[in-house]
Structures are given as C-alpha cells and as structure tokens.
Amino acid sequence: MILELDCGNSFIKWRVIHEDAPSAVVGGIVDxxxxxxxxxxxxxxxxxxxxxxxxxxxxxxTAQLVAVLVKAFSIDVMYAAPARLMAGVTNGYDxxxxxxxxxxxxxxxxxxxxxxxxxxxxxxTAITSDFVAPDGQHLGGFICPGMPLMRNQLRTHTRRxxxxxxxxxxxxxxxxxxxxxxxAVERGCSLMARGFVLTQLSMARDHWxxxxxxxxxxGDADLIGGILPDARMMPDLVFVGLALACPLP
Numbered sequence: 001m002i003l004e005l006d007c008g009n010s011f012i013k014w015r016v017i018h019e020d021a022p023s024a025v026v027g028g029i030v031d032x033x034x035x036x037x038x039x040x041x042x043x044x045x046x047x048x049x050x051x052x053x054x055x056x057x058x059x060x061x062t063a064q065l066v067a068v069l070v071k072a073f074s075i076d077v078m079y080a081a082p083a084r085l086m087a088g089v090t091n092g093y094d095x096x097x098x099x100x101x102x103x104x105x106x107x108x109x110x111x112x113x114x115x116x117x118x119x120x121x122x123x124x125t126a127i128t129s130d131f132v133a134p135d136g137q138h139l140g141g142f143i144c145p146g147m148p149l150m151r152n153q154l155r156t157h158t159r160r161x162x163x164x165x166x167x168x169x170x171x172x173x174x175x176x177x178x179x180x181x182x183x184a185v186e187r188g189c190s191l192m193a194r195g196f197v198l199t200q201l202s203m204a205r206d207h208w209x210x211x212x213x214x215x216x217x218x219g220d221a222d223l224i225g226g227i228l229p230d231a232r233m234m235p236d237l238v239f240v241g242l243a244l245a246c247p248l249p
Contacts, residue, residue: 001025001050002248003040003075004206006102007055007062010125010148011219012036015239016043019248022234028217033065037072048073052082054238078246080105087112087244092138103128103141105180105241106217111136112244113232114213119204121236123218125149127193129200131207133180139207145194147220150189161185172223190223198223 004014014029014036026043029162030036040046051069055062066077082104083095084090092100103122110120111132120130120141125148130141142185145153151168152163163182171178171186178184204212215230216224234240 001046001048003069003073004239004242005036005051005053005055006051006137006242007057007065008102008124009056012065013238014039015236016040016048017213020088033068036065037068040072048196050076050078050248052078052242054105054242054245056100056102065133080242080245083245087241088136089132090137092140097135099156100128101125105131105245106215106237106246107138107241108131109237109240109242110215110234112240113234114215117204117212119130119200119212119214121197121200121214121216121218121221121224121231122237123147123193123216123220123223127218127220129194129197129202132213134208135136142196142200144219147193147223150192151183154185189197193220194224194227198227199211201228 002019004015004017011029011031013029015024016022021151030040057201069075080101082101084096087108089108091099106120106122107130110118117134118132122128123146126143127146128141128143131139133139161181167182168186171183172190174192175187178187183232193194214227214228215234215237217234217237218232225233
C-alpha cells in the first residue's frame with residue numbers, strides 16, 4: 001500500500017492506495033501530524049510499503065512529519081520537487097521554484113487528464129486559477145482570498161460580526177440578500193468567489209473559445225459547482241500530479 005499526502009497550510013489531506021490501483025482504499029483530512037497518525041493506525045490491515053508527499057509547509061515542519069512516519073511505519077518517503085518541465089507541462093513562472101508545489105501538481109495532473117488546454121481552479125484557503133495552453137505551456141494564473149480567509153478577516157477586524165459555523169452553513173441555502181450578519185457575510189463572500197471564477201472562465205474562453213477543460217478542486221469546490229455544470233470536479237487532482245512527480249520504482 002502507498003500513503004499519499006498533500007500537506008497544505010491548514011490541513012493534511014491523505015489517502016492510501018494499492019500499488020496496482022490508483023483509487024483510494026481510504027483517506028481523509030486532518031489538522032496535525034498526531035491526528036494523521038491516529039487516523040492511519042485505525043485503518044484495518046494497513047501495510048504501508050512507501051509514501052509520497054507534496055508539502056507547502058516549511059522544511060522543518062515537513063522533515064518533522066517525515067521523521068514521525070518513518071519511525072511509525074519504517075517506510076521510504078518520496079518528495080515532489082519544483083520543476084521547469086514535468087509530464088509535458090512547462091512551468092510559466094519566471095522563477096519556477098516559487099510556484100506552490102500543490103498548485104503545480106494540480107496543473108500537471110489536469111493537463112495529463114485533459115491532454116489539451118485547461119483551466120484549473122482550486123478553492124481552498126486561497127482561491128487559485130491557472131491556465132494551460134494546448135501545447136502544455138502554463139500561462140500563469142491568479143490568487144485571491146478563499147472563503148476561510150475572507151470570513152476570518154471580517155470576523156477578526158469587524159467587532160460586530162460574530163456567528164458560529166452552524167449559522168454559516170445555514171446561510172448558504174440560497175443567495176437572497178442577507179437578513180442577518182451571517183447570511184450577509186457568507187453570501188457576500190461566496191458571491192465574490194463565484195464572481196472570480198466566472199471571470200476566469202471568461203478569460204479562458206477569450207484564449208480558446210470552448211475548446212478547453214475546466215478542473216475544480218479544493219475544499220470549497222462545491223460552492224461553485226452550480227455555475228460550472230461542465231467542469232470536472234476532482235477532489236484528488238493534486239494526487240494525480242503527485243503520482244507523475246513521484247512515480248513508483
């Protein structure tokens with residue numbers, strides 16, 4: 001069995017797959033190294049042979065996690081690394097090593113699946129968009145605050161904005177003008193995210209008319225599913241790229 005990890009700024013996404021089948025046996029999302037170990041120890045019949053990971057955390061934090069995994073499971077760990085060219089995709093950043101690794105792997109994975117032009121949207125702590133031309137040239141992209149950042153900034157810097165997660169969830173049942181603070185904030189932030197996404201879609205059409213594929217990933221991907229009916233919803237898109245970056249020996 002192979003353990004795959006996507007170590008983000010806020011959470012660790014993990015899954016276990018068989019070497020001969022890419023579909024996940026089990027997986028989840030945790031908020032710390034200790035929670036990851038607890039989750040793995042609860043997997044019946046777990047027999048890990050190796051691990052591959054992508055991390056946007058500091059080198060020290062990543063090394064600490066790797067040490068914990070090696071001690072617990074005695075496995076070899078492969079890391080995704082920045083690259084100018086991978087799996088037919090040319091990194092479009094002037095300094096390619098500064099493009100976030102999770103974002104890069106999502107781009108690589110999307111192009112591998114599409115085999116042509118694509119727009120990659122990742123809705124997480126931040127919202128990112130990336131444009132890949134038919135020949136695999138990454139044209140660049142955009143970054144803006146995601147729902148968690150927008151919500152937390154308003155809660156932190158505005159004294160009268162106070163509501164709990166349950167109120168936030170209830171607020172998104174529709175997009176009528178809000179009649180409470182929770183409704184006004186949640187619907188306003190969601191509409192901002194939707195507006196950003198629709199602008200990216202318009203820009204992609206300016207490039208390629210309708211001859212491109214839209215990929216959507218990230219924890220808040222469901223927020224925009226209704227406005228992109230033809231998009232491919234790919235919660236594990238980063239793992240597709242990770243397999244290309246760290247092929248099994």
